[in-house]
Amino acid sequence: MWAPEDTYAIARIDLPRAGTHGWQVRLQRRGVKYGKFFADRQQGGPREAYDAARRWRDELMTRFAAEETQARICRPSARNQSGVVGVSKIRIIAANGTEYWFWQAAWCPAPGERRSIKFSIKRHGDRAAFRLAVEARRDGTSP
Structure with a gap:
Protein backbone atom coordinates (compact mmCIF):
# COMPACT_ATOMS: atom_id res chain seq x y z
CA MET A 1 0.00 0.00 0.00
CA TRP A 2 1.13 3.53 -0.76
CA ALA A 3 2.28 5.68 2.19
CA PRO A 4 3.09 9.40 1.97
CA GLU A 5 6.54 10.64 2.93
CA ASP A 6 5.70 13.96 4.60
CA THR A 7 2.86 13.83 7.13
CA TYR A 8 3.70 16.78 9.39
CA ALA A 9 0.30 18.13 10.57
CA ILE A 10 -1.49 15.74 8.18
CA ALA A 11 -3.37 12.68 9.42
CA ARG A 12 -5.25 9.95 7.59
CA ILE A 13 -8.92 9.63 8.56
CA ASP A 14 -10.71 6.38 7.68
CA LEU A 15 -14.16 5.87 9.20
CA PRO A 16 -15.82 3.16 7.07
CA ARG A 17 -19.08 3.14 9.03
CA ALA A 18 -19.48 6.87 8.41
CA GLY A 19 -18.23 6.62 4.83
CA THR A 20 -15.46 9.08 5.62
CA HIS A 21 -12.04 8.65 4.02
CA GLY A 22 -9.48 11.38 3.51
CA TRP A 23 -6.69 13.51 4.95
CA GLN A 24 -7.02 15.99 7.83
CA VAL A 25 -4.68 18.97 8.20
CA ARG A 26 -4.44 20.53 11.67
CA LEU A 27 -2.08 23.30 12.75
CA GLN A 28 -1.99 25.84 15.55
CA ARG A 29 -0.06 29.11 15.65
CA ARG A 30 -0.22 31.73 18.39
CA GLY A 31 -3.34 30.18 19.86
CA VAL A 32 -5.26 30.05 16.55
CA LYS A 33 -6.24 26.62 15.23
CA TYR A 34 -6.36 25.86 11.51
CA GLY A 35 -7.88 22.72 10.09
CA LYS A 36 -9.30 21.34 6.88
CA PHE A 37 -10.43 17.91 5.68
CA PHE A 38 -9.67 16.66 2.17
CA ALA A 39 -12.03 13.82 1.17
CA ASP A 40 -10.77 11.11 -1.16
CA ARG A 41 -14.03 11.11 -3.12
CA GLN A 42 -14.01 14.87 -3.77
CA GLN A 43 -10.32 14.99 -4.69
CA GLY A 44 -10.26 11.93 -6.97
CA GLY A 45 -8.61 9.39 -4.66
CA PRO A 46 -6.33 9.07 -1.63
CA ARG A 47 -3.16 10.32 -3.35
CA GLU A 48 -4.91 13.32 -4.85
CA ALA A 49 -6.52 14.14 -1.49
CA TYR A 50 -3.12 13.88 0.18
CA ASP A 51 -1.56 16.17 -2.45
CA ALA A 52 -4.31 18.76 -1.88
CA ALA A 53 -3.87 18.53 1.89
CA ARG A 54 -0.12 18.95 1.57
CA ARG A 55 -0.49 21.98 -0.72
CA TRP A 56 -2.89 23.63 1.75
CA ARG A 57 -0.57 22.85 4.68
CA ASP A 58 2.45 24.22 2.79
CA GLU A 59 0.59 27.46 1.94
CA LEU A 60 -0.25 27.92 5.63
CA MET A 61 3.35 27.25 6.65
CA THR A 62 4.59 29.81 4.10
CA ARG A 63 2.16 32.36 5.52
CA PHE A 64 3.29 31.57 9.07
CA ALA A 65 6.94 32.00 8.08
CA ALA A 66 6.18 35.43 6.56
CA GLU A 67 4.40 36.48 9.77
CA GLU A 68 7.37 35.37 11.90
CA THR A 69 9.59 37.93 10.17
CA GLN A 70 7.31 40.71 11.42
CA ALA A 71 8.06 42.02 14.90
CA ARG A 72 5.59 41.01 17.58
CA ILE A 73 4.18 43.67 19.83
CA CYS A 74 5.10 42.78 23.39
CA ARG A 75 3.23 44.40 26.20
CA PRO A 76 2.32 43.21 29.66
CA SER A 77 -0.86 41.20 29.89
CA ALA A 78 -3.36 41.46 32.71
CA ARG A 79 -1.71 38.36 34.21
CA ASN A 80 1.73 39.97 34.33
CA GLN A 81 2.69 40.55 37.97
CA SER A 82 6.25 41.85 37.46
CA GLY A 83 5.40 44.77 35.19
CA VAL A 84 8.14 43.70 32.75
CA VAL A 85 7.42 41.63 29.64
CA GLY A 86 9.30 38.33 29.78
Missing part, protein backbone atom coordinates in the same frame (compact mmCIF):
# COMPACT_ATOMS: atom_id res chain seq x y z
CA VAL A 87 10.12 38.51 33.49
CA SER A 88 8.20 36.41 35.98
CA LYS A 89 8.45 35.11 39.51
CA ILE A 90 8.40 31.32 39.58
CA ARG A 91 8.27 28.65 42.24
CA ILE A 92 9.93 25.27 41.93
CA ILE A 93 9.18 22.44 44.33
CA ALA A 94 11.97 19.90 44.66
CA ALA A 95 11.34 16.16 44.94
CA ASN A 96 11.78 16.39 48.72
CA GLY A 97 9.06 19.08 48.91
CA THR A 98 11.39 22.06 49.42
CA GLU A 99 10.14 25.23 47.75
CA TYR A 100 12.53 27.47 45.79
CA TRP A 101 11.64 30.91 44.37
CA PHE A 102 13.28 32.57 41.37
CA TRP A 103 12.90 35.55 39.08
CA GLN A 104 13.03 34.24 35.53
CA ALA A 105 13.78 36.08 32.29
CA ALA A 106 12.57 34.54 29.01
CA TRP A 107 13.02 35.66 25.40
CA CYS A 108 13.15 34.36 21.82
CA PRO A 109 16.49 35.08 20.11
CA ALA A 110 15.15 33.76 16.79
CA PRO A 111 11.89 32.29 15.47
CA GLY A 112 11.34 28.88 17.00
CA GLU A 113 13.99 29.37 19.71
CA ARG A 114 13.37 30.14 23.37
CA ARG A 115 15.87 31.06 26.06
CA SER A 116 15.40 31.60 29.77
CA ILE A 117 17.49 32.13 32.87
CA LYS A 118 16.54 32.00 36.55
CA PHE A 119 17.94 34.02 39.44
CA SER A 120 17.55 32.63 42.94
CA ILE A 121 15.75 34.86 45.42
CA LYS A 122 17.41 32.96 48.27
CA ARG A 123 20.89 33.66 46.87
CA HIS A 124 20.44 37.22 45.56
CA GLY A 125 17.46 38.55 47.50
CA ASP A 126 14.15 39.51 45.90
CA ARG A 127 15.14 42.93 44.53
CA ALA A 128 18.56 41.88 43.20
CA ALA A 129 17.17 38.70 41.57
CA PHE A 130 14.44 40.77 39.90
CA ARG A 131 16.98 43.35 38.67
CA LEU A 132 19.22 40.58 37.27
CA ALA A 133 16.24 39.03 35.46
CA VAL A 134 15.26 42.39 33.95
CA GLU A 135 18.84 42.95 32.75
CA ALA A 136 19.05 39.42 31.32
CA ARG A 137 15.78 39.93 29.45
CA ARG A 138 16.98 43.27 28.03
CA ASP A 139 20.36 41.80 27.02
CA GLY A 140 18.70 38.74 25.45
CA THR A 141 16.30 40.80 23.33
CA SER A 142 18.69 43.51 22.21
CA PRO A 143 20.21 43.06 18.73
Whole structure:
Protein backbone atom coordinates (compact mmCIF):
# COMPACT_ATOMS: atom_id res chain seq x y z
CA MET A 1 0.00 0.00 0.00
CA TRP A 2 1.13 3.53 -0.76
CA ALA A 3 2.28 5.68 2.19
CA PRO A 4 3.09 9.40 1.97
CA GLU A 5 6.54 10.64 2.93
CA ASP A 6 5.70 13.96 4.60
CA THR A 7 2.86 13.83 7.13
CA TYR A 8 3.70 16.78 9.39
CA ALA A 9 0.30 18.13 10.57
CA ILE A 10 -1.49 15.74 8.18
CA ALA A 11 -3.37 12.68 9.42
CA ARG A 12 -5.25 9.95 7.59
CA ILE A 13 -8.92 9.63 8.56
CA ASP A 14 -10.71 6.38 7.68
CA LEU A 15 -14.16 5.87 9.20
CA PRO A 16 -15.82 3.16 7.07
CA ARG A 17 -19.08 3.14 9.03
CA ALA A 18 -19.48 6.87 8.41
CA GLY A 19 -18.23 6.62 4.83
CA THR A 20 -15.46 9.08 5.62
CA HIS A 21 -12.04 8.65 4.02
CA GLY A 22 -9.48 11.38 3.51
CA TRP A 23 -6.69 13.51 4.95
CA GLN A 24 -7.02 15.99 7.83
CA VAL A 25 -4.68 18.97 8.20
CA ARG A 26 -4.44 20.53 11.67
CA LEU A 27 -2.08 23.30 12.75
CA GLN A 28 -1.99 25.84 15.55
CA ARG A 29 -0.06 29.11 15.65
CA ARG A 30 -0.22 31.73 18.39
CA GLY A 31 -3.34 30.18 19.86
CA VAL A 32 -5.26 30.05 16.55
CA LYS A 33 -6.24 26.62 15.23
CA TYR A 34 -6.36 25.86 11.51
CA GLY A 35 -7.88 22.72 10.09
CA LYS A 36 -9.30 21.34 6.88
CA PHE A 37 -10.43 17.91 5.68
CA PHE A 38 -9.67 16.66 2.17
CA ALA A 39 -12.03 13.82 1.17
CA ASP A 40 -10.77 11.11 -1.16
CA ARG A 41 -14.03 11.11 -3.12
CA GLN A 42 -14.01 14.87 -3.77
CA GLN A 43 -10.32 14.99 -4.69
CA GLY A 44 -10.26 11.93 -6.97
CA GLY A 45 -8.61 9.39 -4.66
CA PRO A 46 -6.33 9.07 -1.63
CA ARG A 47 -3.16 10.32 -3.35
CA GLU A 48 -4.91 13.32 -4.85
CA ALA A 49 -6.52 14.14 -1.49
CA TYR A 50 -3.12 13.88 0.18
CA ASP A 51 -1.56 16.17 -2.45
CA ALA A 52 -4.31 18.76 -1.88
CA ALA A 53 -3.87 18.53 1.89
CA ARG A 54 -0.12 18.95 1.57
CA ARG A 55 -0.49 21.98 -0.72
CA TRP A 56 -2.89 23.63 1.75
CA ARG A 57 -0.57 22.85 4.68
CA ASP A 58 2.45 24.22 2.79
CA GLU A 59 0.59 27.46 1.94
CA LEU A 60 -0.25 27.92 5.63
CA MET A 61 3.35 27.25 6.65
CA THR A 62 4.59 29.81 4.10
CA ARG A 63 2.16 32.36 5.52
CA PHE A 64 3.29 31.57 9.07
CA ALA A 65 6.94 32.00 8.08
CA ALA A 66 6.18 35.43 6.56
CA GLU A 67 4.40 36.48 9.77
CA GLU A 68 7.37 35.37 11.90
CA THR A 69 9.59 37.93 10.17
CA GLN A 70 7.31 40.71 11.42
CA ALA A 71 8.06 42.02 14.90
CA ARG A 72 5.59 41.01 17.58
CA ILE A 73 4.18 43.67 19.83
CA CYS A 74 5.10 42.78 23.39
CA ARG A 75 3.23 44.40 26.20
CA PRO A 76 2.32 43.21 29.66
CA SER A 77 -0.86 41.20 29.89
CA ALA A 78 -3.36 41.46 32.71
CA ARG A 79 -1.71 38.36 34.21
CA ASN A 80 1.73 39.97 34.33
CA GLN A 81 2.69 40.55 37.97
CA SER A 82 6.25 41.85 37.46
CA GLY A 83 5.40 44.77 35.19
CA VAL A 84 8.14 43.70 32.75
CA VAL A 85 7.42 41.63 29.64
CA GLY A 86 9.30 38.33 29.78
CA VAL A 87 10.12 38.51 33.49
CA SER A 88 8.20 36.41 35.98
CA LYS A 89 8.45 35.11 39.51
CA ILE A 90 8.40 31.32 39.58
CA ARG A 91 8.27 28.65 42.24
CA ILE A 92 9.93 25.27 41.93
CA ILE A 93 9.18 22.44 44.33
CA ALA A 94 11.97 19.90 44.66
CA ALA A 95 11.34 16.16 44.94
CA ASN A 96 11.78 16.39 48.72
CA GLY A 97 9.06 19.08 48.91
CA THR A 98 11.39 22.06 49.42
CA GLU A 99 10.14 25.23 47.75
CA TYR A 100 12.53 27.47 45.79
CA TRP A 101 11.64 30.91 44.37
CA PHE A 102 13.28 32.57 41.37
CA TRP A 103 12.90 35.55 39.08
CA GLN A 104 13.03 34.24 35.53
CA ALA A 105 13.78 36.08 32.29
CA ALA A 106 12.57 34.54 29.01
CA TRP A 107 13.02 35.66 25.40
CA CYS A 108 13.15 34.36 21.82
CA PRO A 109 16.49 35.08 20.11
CA ALA A 110 15.15 33.76 16.79
CA PRO A 111 11.89 32.29 15.47
CA GLY A 112 11.34 28.88 17.00
CA GLU A 113 13.99 29.37 19.71
CA ARG A 114 13.37 30.14 23.37
CA ARG A 115 15.87 31.06 26.06
CA SER A 116 15.40 31.60 29.77
CA ILE A 117 17.49 32.13 32.87
CA LYS A 118 16.54 32.00 36.55
CA PHE A 119 17.94 34.02 39.44
CA SER A 120 17.55 32.63 42.94
CA ILE A 121 15.75 34.86 45.42
CA LYS A 122 17.41 32.96 48.27
CA ARG A 123 20.89 33.66 46.87
CA HIS A 124 20.44 37.22 45.56
CA GLY A 125 17.46 38.55 47.50
CA ASP A 126 14.15 39.51 45.90
CA ARG A 127 15.14 42.93 44.53
CA ALA A 128 18.56 41.88 43.20
CA ALA A 129 17.17 38.70 41.57
CA PHE A 130 14.44 40.77 39.90
CA ARG A 131 16.98 43.35 38.67
CA LEU A 132 19.22 40.58 37.27
CA ALA A 133 16.24 39.03 35.46
CA VAL A 134 15.26 42.39 33.95
CA GLU A 135 18.84 42.95 32.75
CA ALA A 136 19.05 39.42 31.32
CA ARG A 137 15.78 39.93 29.45
CA ARG A 138 16.98 43.27 28.03
CA ASP A 139 20.36 41.80 27.02
CA GLY A 140 18.70 38.74 25.45
CA THR A 141 16.30 40.80 23.33
CA SER A 142 18.69 43.51 22.21
CA PRO A 143 20.21 43.06 18.73
